[in-house]
Amino acid sequence: MPATEPLNALVLIAEDETEIAEILAAYLGRSGLRTAHARDGREALALHLSLKPDLVLLDVLMPRLDGWKVLSEIRHRGQTPVIMLTAMDQDIDKLTGLRIGADDYVVKPFNPAEVVARVQVVLRRSRLVRGGAPAVLRAGAFEIDRENHEAAVIVDGRRHLLNLTATEFRLLACLAQAPRRVHSREELLASCLPEGDAQERTVDSHLSKLRRKLEACGVMGSPHSIRGVGYRLAAAE
Template identity: 70%
Template sequence: MSDLNARTSTATPALVLIAEDEAEIADILIAYLRRSGLHTQHASDGQQALSLHQTLKPDLLLLDVQMPVLDGWKVLSEIRSRDNTPVIMLTALDQDIDKLMGLRLGADDYVVKPFNPAEVVARVQAVLRRTLSSAPAATQMLRVGAFRIDLDSHEASVFREGQQHTLDLTLTEFKLLACLMRAPKRAFSRTELLENCLPEGDTQERTVDSHVSKLRKKLEALDVQGVPNSVWGVGYRFGVES
């Protein structure tokens, strides 16, 4: 099993931010990357790419050079001033000077349009294998759909309508959400959630229902429906597609 596969099977799939203003190209890349088991988010201009990079902290950025508002070179330069997120440049230009520009600014790879989407996926996986395997102990991060939990900083957030919303959760609510996100398709019994998420002394299964209800109301306030999802006769599962 490769380093990348080992990471995605035991933790959470890598998140790839696609900065591409041509919707058709972006849709193709999203489809191919998701088919390979990766999560994606899309930015349609350079400013949005910087904003999403700051809030989502993706594992890799696919960055088109000829972007509106801010071009790819400016986006890459700004990102390199603050961190080392792997970046693969996408461009219609096939000039050595452009390749050298990208490498000089800190790009990790370079793909020229028109490209084979399967080749882009292979490049993405190769860069992720290299960077994830050589990185120091990674931040423990859970991502499911629009949800993101940083287990190190104890922060939970959800991405809605182009914005990242930090969730104001109690410790028990945070533990419940994290437990469900670790296995989003699994139905957890109330007993399991009681043992794993609630403080010692809470021994009543109905206490789980109370905490789940409060968590659900906080998410509904952000127009997130059905999380956590009730499973009749069992308990709860996370409730959205991963």
């Protein structure tokens, strides 16, 4: 995947036709994108709130709550990119979506490869607007929302919200930005504990407490200590 695209970006597919959703998920998966599926409008809003996806593919005609109302609520919550999926190709429908705040509009029947291409374009564009940082930092099983100071881990399909101190959160976010790279204690100390005259062993203490909290959620051996060098995030698969 090009470096300009968010790694492991999560796309929420809000589509009541299971076959269409499965096809889209397969094509998106081949491009390195993660997906979640909502079968109706209310489920779409619930998953948008809990998963904080990087982009939503939103069908207009859905049970319980139509796409226009879902889009309106998503826009009320923030600026998650939304691409509308619909069988309605009238100009008034396109204008309605764009007026409410859709980022793009795809008419059924569509070529799934074209949808993937549009998703990639919108993700790149939204990433540039945010200054290059994804809304939610994802590394393996970890999801870190720096704006809302919230961290979670996905284990066996379940999302566990982590109860972290401010320092533990900063350390986890720092490691997750480059999960395969070894971060020295000096680097972590300067980046995450800049105040006061903290010692390098203080980093060890904070990371030890973070590791215990992760183990309680089923994530073992993370962060991983590299003897004599520092730490890296052994992201769970």
